[in-house]
Amino acid sequence: GRPSMLPRHVQRLGRDWITHWNGSQILALNSPVSSCMRWAGQYPWASFPLPVPVDFSANWRLPPFFGPWRQFQNSSWQLDNFTQSSCFHLPNPSMKSEGEEPLTKKRRLSGQHDTSAPEEEANFSNQKEASCLSVAQNEEKRSSKKGTIKRHWEYFCQHSKTMKIFENKEIDQSNTESEAKFDFTVMSYNILSQNLLEDNSHLYKHCRQRLLFWTYRFPNILQEIKQLDADVLCLQEVQEDHYRTEIKSSLESLGYHCEYKMRTGRKPDGCAICFKTSKFSLISSNPVEFFRHDIPLLDRDNVGLVLLLQPRFHCKTNAAVCIANTHLLYNPRRGDIKLTQLAMLLAEIASVAPQKDGTFCPIIICGDFNSVPGSPLYRFIKEGKLNYEGLAIGKVSGQEQFARGQRILSIPIWPKKLGISQNCVYEIKQQQKEENAGEKLEAAKLDNTQEIVIASEKLSSKLQHHFKLSSVYSHYFPETGIPEVTTCHSRSAVTVDYIFYSAANDDTAAQSGAEDSFHGGLKLLGRLALLTEKDLWTVNGLPNENNSSDHLPLLAEFRLMER
Numbered sequence: 086g087r088p089s090m091l092p093r094h095v096q097r098l099g100r101d102w103i104t105h106w107n108g109s110q111i112l113a114l115n116s117p118v119s120s121c122m123r124w125a126g127q128y129p130w131a132s133f134p135l136p137v138p139v140d141f142s143a144n145w146r147l148p149p150f151f152g153p154w155r156q157f158q159n160s161s162w163q164l165d166n167f168t169q170s171s172c173f174h175l176p177n178p179s180m181k182s183e184g185e186e187p188l189t190k191k192r193r194l195s196g197q198h199d200t201s202a203p204e205e206e207a208n209f210s211n212q213k214e215a216s217c218l219s220v221a222q223n224e225e226k227r228s229s230k231k232g233t234i235k236r237h238w239e240y241f242c243q244h245s246k247t248m249k250i251f252e253n254k255e256i257d258q259s260n261t262e263s264e265a266k267f268d269f270t271v272m273s274y275n276i277l278s279q280n281l282l283e284d285n286s287h288l289y290k291h292c293r294q295r296l297l298f299w300t301y302r303f304p305n306i307l308q309e310i311k312q313l314d315a316d317v318l319c320l321q322e323v324q325e326d327h328y329r330t331e332i333k334s335s336l337e338s339l340g341y342h343c344e345y346k347m348r349t350g351r352k353p354d355g356c357a358i359c360f361k362t363s364k365f366s367l368i369s370s371n372p373v374e375f376f377r378h379d380i381p382l383l384d385r386d387n388v389g390l391v392l393l394l395q396p397r398f399h400c401k402t403n404a405a406v407c408i409a410n411t412h413l414l415y416n417p418r419r420g421d422i423k424l425t426q427l428a429m430l431l432a433e434i435a436s437v438a439p440q441k442d443g444t445f446c447p448i449i450i451c452g453d454f455n456s457v458p459g460s461p462l463y464r465f466i467k468e469g470k471l472n473y474e475g476l477a478i479g480k481v482s483g484q485e486q487f488a489r490g491q492r493i494l495s496i497p498i499w500p501k502k503l504g505i506s507q508n509c510v511y512e513i514k515q516q517q518k519e520e521n522a523g524e525k526l527e528a529a530k531l532d533n534t535q536e537i538v539i540a541s542e543k544l545s546s547k548l549q550h551h552f553k554l555s556s557v558y559s560h561y562f563p564e565t566g567i568p569e570v571t572t573c574h575s576r577s578a579v580t581v582d583y584i585f586y587s588a589a590n591d592d593t594a595a596q597s598g599a600e601d602s603f604h605g606g607l608k609l610l611g612r613l614a615l616l617t618e619k620d621l622w623t624v625n626g627l628p629n630e631n632n633s634s635d636h637l638p639l640l641a642e643f644r645l646m647e648r
Contacts, residue, residue, distance in 0.1 A: 233631050234620055240611040241594040267396045267645040268610065269364055272315035273451035273584050275412070275572070275636035276306050277628065278322040278354035288574040288635070291626050299327065302633035307335055309632075313613070313640055317394075318359040319410035319451035325353050332357075346372040350386040356410045356452070358392050368393040368405055373433045375414075375426040382499060385414050385422055389430040391437050393446075396645065404446050404645065407438040411452040418490030420481020423455065423462055424473070424548070425499045431509040431550045447607045447645060448552055450585040453636070456482035457579055458560040458568075466554055466585055473498070474546035484579075496546045509550040555595040557584040557612050557641040569615035573627045574635045578618035584639050589646040606646055613640035 279299045282289065289297060296302070310318065318341065323332060325347045333343050342362050347355035360367075373389035389411035396406065411430050414422050430450075438445040456462040460483030465471035473481075479490025497507065506512050560569050560580055571582040588595035589606035615637060621627060627635045 234616060234624055236616065236637075237614050238611050239614050241609060267398050268642060269316040269396075269645070270314075270640060270642045271317045271319065271408070271449055271451065271584060272310075272313060272638050272640045273319045273321075273410070273582055274310075274638040275321040275453045275582060275634060276323060277302070277634040277636065278324045279327065280324055280353050281322060282635075288576055289628070290575050292628055296628055296630060296633070302628065303327070303331060305631060305633035309638060310336070311339065313638060315640055316361045316364045317408055317449075318357070319408065320357040320359070321410070321412040321453045322354045323357045325355060328355075328357065342367065344370045344390060344392060346388045346390045348386040348388050349374050349376045352386045355388055356390045356412055358390050358408055358410050360392070360394060360408075364397055365394040365406075366397060368395050369437065371433055371437055373411075373430055375429055377503070380500060380503060382422060382425060383503075385419075385426075387412060387414050387426055389426075389433065389452075391430070391433050393437050404440070406645065407434060407446055407448045409434050409448070409450045409452075411450075411454075413452070413454050413456070415455045417455075417482055417484035417488070418479045420462065420476075420478040420490065421494055421498050423481055424465070424471075424494075425503070427454075427462065427466070428499070428505055428509045428548070429503075431552070432505045432511050435510045435551070445552065445587065448554070448587040449607070449643070450554065451583070451639075453582050454482075455484065455581050457484060457581065458556075459483065463583075465548060465550075466583075467556060469550050469552065469554070471548045472546055473548065484581075496544050498548075507545050507548055509548065553587055554585040555588045555592070555609075557586065557609060557639065558615060562617070567617050567619075570618050570621060570637070571615060571639065572636045573618060573621040575626070578621065578626075580615075582636055582639055584641050586641075586643065591646075608644040608646055610642040610644055612642070613638070615639075 279302070282297060318336070323345065325345075328343075328345055333345070336343055336359050340361050340363060341359040343357055343359040344367075345355060345357045347353070358370075369392070371391040371393075373391065375383060375385060375387045375389070377383040389409060391407065391409045394406050394408060396404075409430060411426070413426050416422070434448060434450070435445075438448055440446050450466075454462065454466075461471055461473065461476060461481050463483070473494045474496065476494050477488055477491050478494055479485060479488030479492075481494075499505065504512050558569060558580075561567065562569065569580055570578045571580045572578065586607045586609065589608050592606070592608045594609040624630070624632070627637070
């Protein structure tokens, strides 16, 4: 009688456990057996230590290594022998009885109408079948490096007026030339705060639960950073307690110096910029808080960080480099806040980046801008100007195809007491800039300052900034026109992460609009290619076994050009 009852009991258990059956998912052999098995003492109908798999179908059968039931009962089964060949990860011991969810998930999904039954997950998989392999297919096709998608480097031809991309780096400079240049790499990476992951668990229903634990994710993230070996890291969603206990020390052991700015209020994550001390020294670190208690518009806790770095390599350029990092507000319906936060970041850059001759040093701006390519906010960064008259706040970022925020942006967007002009500079610091540039006549300085204040009082709907910026990525694959993707989870797959840079005059990779760049600047030598949504769903989206954030890291190589 017992064997005939087994499938029904196991199917009942299958609703309680949410880890996929996979004999290749082996835990470390020295981990406690109790963490990966349930024993017969808990289930009176089981007469042996039964490892309980899940992902059951109606046609569930015993795993093949059990063999016939009675043969297994009569065999001399040994735990040690068993654990050497297979072990099953049942990741959440706080699971309750039939029909209940883990306490953490229940707490964070409270108030949401979400009954994610196994049948619904199957429907989700069917909807993705054109671009996604099922879990079983993934596991069958997985090699020793399971679920890996290779990303290749794209290098740009340095001797052509038109941009040409190569997958292999060309040695196109003499020894003398290389001695006069300074090459470095920059990464932008939203590493997915564990706190935000748990508060938004509905975005990760496609993931096996064990892949979402920080103890699993952090070693993967650190390994990615090690492998890509960037000279400068711009990280977003860096959780403060993890930064303090693990991230900072781990990166310092790799030769990085770390600067960090946590979000204001009760938000436990922030932005970090880390640089190789063998390549750069720190001139200044300038955090930017977008929250202002006296301005109702600025009631969000996002932040930015602006560093001024000095290259250690003594080349002819001898210029500092300004690196900025930010994570703008997500809310698609608050384009007014997004634009104001961006203006505050640009104003800080404008106060940090000026050189003695009045020009700006080379600038790189990284981050998660929560805006898509071609949106008004994106165009403002690239083109340096935006006329927002009549623009709905829900259309600023382009995140929603049918924008729900229909209110029109006010003119001006932010109040005068913010102290930032429509040219995205600090109105007070403009006078200091003139002093640094060598203005000696007090009357002239007074007149210029008055002109700035008068200009800011005009009800202009035109925003401007004075940086000539290009995007490292082109956002579409040139052969197919298919969009590149920087983030991919259960709800969407889009580009929201960027690396912008001030391009040199002869940078063939720079997009139109950057040709008028000031003398000097940065030449884009290469970039780590992005992927399509279809590519990512072949490894079950993000996060997955090897990529432990819901964002991809962006990586570019630059050359600091002579001024």
